[in-house]
Amino acid sequence: MVATACPAVVPGAGQVRPGVADIFRRFGPAYLDRELLPPQVSKVLRNIIRCRTAALGGHASVCEVCHEKWLHYNSCFDRHCPTCQGPLAAVWTSQCLERLIETPHFHTVTTCPDELHPLALANQAIVYDLLLRATSESLLQLAASRWKALPAITAVLHTWNRQMGYHPHVHCVITGGGLSFDGDRWVPCKKSDYLFPVKVLSKLVRGKFMDGLRRAYEDGRLRFVGTSAHLADPSEFQRLVDQLYTTSWYSYTKPTFGKVEDILRYLSLYTHRVAISSSRILSVDADAIVFLTKDGETCRLHPDEFLRRFLLHVLPKGFRKIRYYGLSAPSNVNTRLPVAQRLAEAMNRRHRRAHSVQPPASASPRPTRPQPGDRCPACGVGILVKRPLPLARAPPVLP
Numbered sequence: 001m002v003a004t005a006c007p008a009v010v011p012g013a014g015q016v017r018p019g020v021a022d023i024f025r026r027f028g029p030a031y032l033d034r035e036l037l038p039p040q041v042s043k044v045l046r047n048i049i050r051c052r053t054a055a056l057g058g059h060a061s062v063c064e065v066c067h068e069k070w071l072h073y074n075s076c077f078d079r080h081c082p083t084c085q086g087p088l089a090a091v092w093t094s095q096c097l098e099r100l101i102e103t104p105h106f107h108t109v110t111t112c113p114d115e116l117h118p119l120a121l122a123n124q125a126i127v128y129d130l131l132l133r134a135t136s137e138s139l140l141q142l143a144a145s146r147w148k149a150l151p152a153i154t155a156v157l158h159t160w161n162r163q164m165g166y167h168p169h170v171h172c173v174i175t176g177g178g179l180s181f182d183g184d185r186w187v188p189c190k191k192s193d194y195l196f197p198v199k200v201l202s203k204l205v206r207g208k209f210m211d212g213l214r215r216a217y218e219d220g221r222l223r224f225v226g227t228s229a230h231l232a233d234p235s236e237f238q239r240l241v242d243q244l245y246t247t248s249w250y251s252y253t254k255p256t257f258g259k260v261e262d263i264l265r266y267l268s269l270y271t272h273r274v275a276i277s278s279s280r281i282l283s284v285d286a287d288a289i290v291f292l293t294k295d296g297e298t299c300r301l302h303p304d305e306f307l308r309r310f311l312l313h314v315l316p317k318g319f320r321k322i323r324y325y326g327l328s329a330p331s332n333v334n335t336r337l338p339v340a341q342r343l344a345e346a347m348n349r350r351h352r353r354a355h356s357v358q359p360p361a362s363a364s365p366r367p368t369r370p371q372p373g374d375r376c377p378a379c380g381v382g383i384l385v386k387r388p389l390p391l392a393r394a395p396p397v398l399p
Contacts, residue, residue, distance in 0.1 A: 051081050092268055102348045105176060109171055140325060149178030160312075164310060176189040185343060188347070206244070
């Protein structure tokens with residue numbers, strides 16, 4: 001007899017909760033056959049379909065007494081996979097908490113205009129990099145001019161909204177103060193609930209981004225394909241540039257809600273996940289996938305549209321969507337960051353935080369499976385031993 005983990009159940013519904021990986025395994029193979037996808041996107045889709053199935057092999061925990069066994073299939077470890085990235089989110093949160101500075105923190109969000117989306121889809125690596133750089137450089141410039149100090153910044157790129165639509169934006173967690181340039185003191189911001197003027201920040205980001213975009217165009221690094229093909233005409237590109245310069249770039253800044261640990265754990269739910277979590281999926285059938293969006297509202301998509309929207313957010317190979325600047329930059333982690341932590345802590349001894357790490361809360365309980373070396377939960381006598389599983393020719397496809 002083989003015992004496997006039971007799927008999570010919707011509380012009070014009495015029905016099996018469908019997961020994102022289940023959707024990919026059910027509809028993904030047919031989608032791959034019908035659609036012509038870029039190699040990187042096709043690889044991600046195949047990895048998710050195969051993740052934790054017999055296609056990747058694995059091992060079984062077998063009781064030598066009653067011969068009960070539990071299957072453990074290998075993970076794909078693709079960074080877009082909704083199944084195997086959860087533990088990495090907890091590790092990332094732990095590392096960020098170790099680098100915290102004892103000071104108020106702020107949460108900033110910068111969004112590029114909708115008019116830029118066609119060009120961004122055709123030049124993801126360039127546009128995403130420009131957005132991250134423009135945002136971080138603007139924050140560092142404002143800190144230098146107003147505080148004469150260097151803050152710590154953690155930036156995370158997101159490319160989706162609650163409907164899984166295309167919506168590139170950057171979240172930043174920035175300290176409310178910084179280390180003075182001479183390294184002798186911690187300079188706090190003047191107000192605990194105010195960082196920088198939002199309009200000034202937005203205009204700075206826009207200016208830096210547009211300067212980088214112009215350079216990329218002049219150097220011939222931009223591609224014009226699909227919905228952005230018309231921008232290959234210099235007059236059309238100039239028209240877009242003029243439009244972007246007159247468009248307000250949405251930005252906002254607010255103090256982190258609760259403790260800074262809360263915002264880090266909130267961001268960790270997205271740093272190692274793409275577009276949607278299984279906890280938001282309400283129902284799945286051949287005609288529609290229904291999932292929660294915001295304030296109890298729902299979105300209904302055909303399975304092909306669901307997959308298309310998800311795959312919009314596959315990042316270019318090697319692209320780093322989590323970046324660190326200022327005191328959090330790799331060059332400062334072992335030098336100026338410890339100095340800033342000591343100086344800030346001396347100013348805030350009464351508000352010392354405990355840097356305990358808890359993994360992000362999951363909306364659905366995850367059943368635990370016995371591991372090799374554990375006592376058999378079936379008979380309570382035998383010890384489970386590890387047995388390798390053979391590779392399957394193809395992953396199972398759900399009906």
